[in-house]
Amino acid sequence: MSTVDAPRSPYARTQRSGTNWEKWGWMYMRASGVVLVVLIFGHLFVNMVSGEGVRAIDFAFVAGKWASPFWQVWDLLMLWLALIHGANGMRTIINDYSSSPVLGKVLRGAVFASAAVLIILGTLVIFTFDPCPSVSPDQLGMLPSFCPPQ
Numbered sequence: 001m002s003t004v005d006a007p008r009s010p011y012a013r014t015q016r017s018g019t020n021w022e023k024w025g026w027m028y029m030r031a032s033g034v035v036l037v038v039l040i041f042g043h044l045f046v047n048m049v050s051g052e053g054v055r056a057i058d059f060a061f062v063a064g065k066w067a068s069p070f071w072q073v074w075d076l077l078m079l080w081l082a083l084i085h086g087a088n089g090m091r092t093i094i095n096d097y098s099s100s101p102v103l104g105k106v107l108r109g110a111v112f113a114s115a116a117v118l119i120i121l122g123t124l125v126i127f128t129f130d131p132c133p134s135v136s137p138d139q140l141g142m143l144p145s146f147c148p149p150q
């Protein structure tokens with residue numbers, strides 16, 4: 001059974017050379033956390049508080065936002081930073097709690113695969129989004145005002 005080292009026991013370096021990925025992961029969690037506070041609260045304020053508030057959110061609202069490269073980059077950063085942050089956090093939890101090395105590998109693989117799929121799909125949605133799709137006449141009102149008449 002393993003025990004926790006006494007608080008004043010000497011620091012035992014387990015890795016002598018090469019990149020210390022655990023250290024960079026630790027730094028990434030803090031740096032991305034700070035940036036995410038700005039991105040998430042900015043996102044919530046613009047979508048739910050400013051202007052008409054939450055009642056304004058519909059297809060045209062999203063289309064209008066993604067017509068601007070500023071909001072495309074904002075949402076892209078939020079997507080990438082939050083998913084990498086969440087996946088790395090889940091990796092830490094799996095390392096701490098998984099009872100067998102094989103289970104740990106499987107769970108880390110599942111977290112990595114789901115984060116990768118969501119990052120790829122989300123990025124595609126942001127950059128291939130069509131703000132003016134062809135719709136039936138009764139749905140024309142849902143399109144943004146800048147779409148040409150159909």
Ligand code: HEM
Nearest residue numbers: 029030033034036037040082083085086088089090092093
């Ligand atoms: C509001 C912005 C956020 C801030 C300031 C923040 C900050 C942090 C920090 C500093 C840690 C490291 C804690 C530690 O090492 O003990 C952490 C861990 C974690 N974060 Fe975030 N985070 C934010 C948003 C998110 C989001 C959006 C997700 C999900 C996608 C998320 C999921 C996690 C997970 C799963 C962990 C690991 C928890 C653990 O080790 O017990 N966080 N967060």
